[in-house]
Amino acid sequence: MRTLWVETTTHRYPIQIGSGLLQRLPSLLEEVGWTPERRLFVVTDTQVAPLYLKEAVTTLQQAGYTVGSVVFPAGESSKTLQTLEQMTGEALRQGLDRKSGILALGGGVVGDAAGFLAATFMRGIPFVQLPTTLLAHDSSVGGKVGVNHPLGKNMIGAFHQPDLVVFDVDTLKTLPSREIASGFAEVIKEALIWDETFVRWLEENRAGLMALDAARLVEAIAGGCRMKAEVVSQDEKESGLRAILNYGHTIGHALEAVAGYGQFTHGEAVAIGMVGEALLGERLGLTTNVSQRTQALIQSYGLPYQLPTTAEVDELLVAMRRDKKAAQGALTFVLPRGIGSVEIVKEVPEAAVRQVLTQLKGEGLSW
Numbered sequence: 001m002r003t004l005w006v007e008t009t010t011h012r013y014p015i016q017i018g019s020g021l022l023q024r025l026p027s028l029l030e031e032v033g034w035t036p037e038r039r040l041f042v043v044t045d046t047q048v049a050p051l052y053l054k055e056a057v058t059t060l061q062q063a064g065y066t067v068g069s070v071v072f073p074a075g076e077s078s079k080t081l082q083t084l085e086q087m088t089g090e091a092l093r094q095g096l097d098r099k100s101g102i103l104a105l106g107g108g109v110v111g112d113a114a115g116f117l118a119a120t121f122m123r124g125i126p127f128v129q130l131p132t133t134l135l136a137h138d139s140s141v142g143g144k145v146g147v148n149h150p151l152g153k154n155m156i157g158a159f160h161q162p163d164l165v166v167f168d169v170d171t172l173k174t175l176p177s178r179e180i181a182s183g184f185a186e187v188i189k190e191a192l193i194w195d196e197t198f199v200r201w202l203e204e205n206r207a208g209l210m211a212l213d214a215a216r217l218v219e220a221i222a223g224g225c226r227m228k229a230e231v232v233s234q235d236e237k238e239s240g241l242r243a244i245l246n247y248g249h250t251i252g253h254a255l256e257a258v259a260g261y262g263q264f265t266h267g268e269a270v271a272i273g274m275v276g277e278a279l280l281g282e283r284l285g286l287t288t289n290v291s292q293r294t295q296a297l298i299q300s301y302g303l304p305y306q307l308p309t310t311a312e313v314d315e316l317l318v319a320m321r322r323d324k325k326a327a328q329g330a331l332t333f334v335l336p337r338g339i340g341s342v343e344i345v346k347e348v349p350e351a352a353v354r355q356v357l358t359q360l361k362g363e364g365l366s367w
């Protein structure tokens with residue numbers, strides 16, 4: 001088992017990564033001060049429930065916990081205020097109170113929505129992240145929780161740190177290959193913004209990683225989590241540095257909203273966004289030679305790197321002006337200075353963004 005720590009000025013919690021960890025949940029909870037007096041509420045989705053809910057609940061019940069649960073339909077389109085309201089109703093019906101705790105068992109959609117339930121239920125109760133997708137190595141760390149609005153990704157949310165993150169890598173064995181690729185997009189992002197050596201390692205170990213070689217996979221997850229934990233520990237609420245974790249997301253989030261939630265996975269949208277934002281960095285003269293290597297890496301992990309030809313540039317621009325990083329609608333991006341290094345650039349000229357979006361459109365893709 002690998003243990004990493006998030007240490008902000010107000011919160012300190014472990015990230016446990018390894019095999020067989022769902023069976024060890026009671027002792028991992030005990031290490032962060034949770035005991036069976038705390039009533040538990042497991043939040044998961046319809047895809048994950050038949051795979052892991054019973055195992056998690058039984059293990060906890062055997063340790064003396066009272067455990068309730070709620071299951072919502074799998075997919076990005078469930079990350080809504082309506083789901084939050086339904087989960088809140090179920091939590092109330094099942095008798096949760098301020099001393100209860102929430103367990104988010106699933107991918108990033110479950111983690112974000114269940115975390116937001118924890119942030120808002122009776123004005124906030126503790127929660128634990130139990131990620132089951134590769135992508136959720138990113139979403140389970142750092143305390144950004146929330147739901148989408150039809151006009152923009154994660155527009156309704158909060159910062160609410162978990163007490164613990166437990167990543168049982170055995171759960172990845174059932175993850176569809178499209179979701180594995182999607183998860184690598186965020187690992188690639190973390191490498192591209194922070195560490196060229198990690199980029200090289202991802203290039204050199206692609207075959208083993210794509211074949212889900214256990215040791216390499218733990219290495220990739222731990223590498224991504226370490227970078228995320230370092231950034232979050234320095235800037236918990238995104239007053240500056242943390243925005244670099246948004247590399248590829250100005251375009252990516254706009255694409256997810258405009259195409260309709262769930263059309264692209266989050267990782268796919270971010271992958272296309274990173275290629276676009278690398279091209280933008282080059283166009284603005286911030287860097288040279290980043291887009292080719294970025295595209296090659298993304299392509300080698302089976303991820304898309306082009307916008308559909310049907311993509312409406314005007315609609316994407318409207319969505320980008322609403323991005324949370326933008327002040328007064330000025331187009332704001334995280335752009336590369338080189339491989340392993342980025343900067344936040346405000347007031348990017350629209351003409352340059354238009355040119356890049358047009359360049360990014362691939363032949364034969366549509367939604």
Ligand SMILES: NC(=O)c1ccc[n+]([C@@H]2O[C@H](COP(=O)([O-])OP(=O)(O)OC[C@H]3O[C@@H](n4cnc5c(N)ncnc54)[C@H](O)[C@@H]3O)[C@@H](O)[C@H]2O)c1
Pocket residue numbers: 045046047048051074075076079106107108109110112132133134135136138139140141142143144145153154171172173174175176179182186265266267
């Ligand atoms: N809070 C953050 O810091 C942060 C960071 C990155 C992404 N996100 C958010 O995370 C979300 C994307 O997360 P995701 O890619 O994990 O999507 P997801 O949660 O929708 O999971 C993808 C699919 O895989 C299924 N699944 C999950 N675990 C499985 C398993 N072990 N075996 C089989 N199927 C499984 C799910 O049911 C779903 O159908 C987006 O909403 C994104 O905005 C948040």
Ligand SMILES: O=C(O)C(=O)C[C@@H](O)[C@H](O)[C@H](O)COP(=O)(O)O
Pocket residue numbers: 138142144153154186238242243245246249324
């Ligand atoms: O944790 C962060 O900070 C990130 O930006 C990580 C992103 O990968 C993630 O998609 C996050 O949800 C985006 O946050 P948002 O504030 O841009 O909605």
Ligand SMILES: [Zn+2]
Pocket residue numbers: 138186249266270
């Ligand atoms: Zn992301």
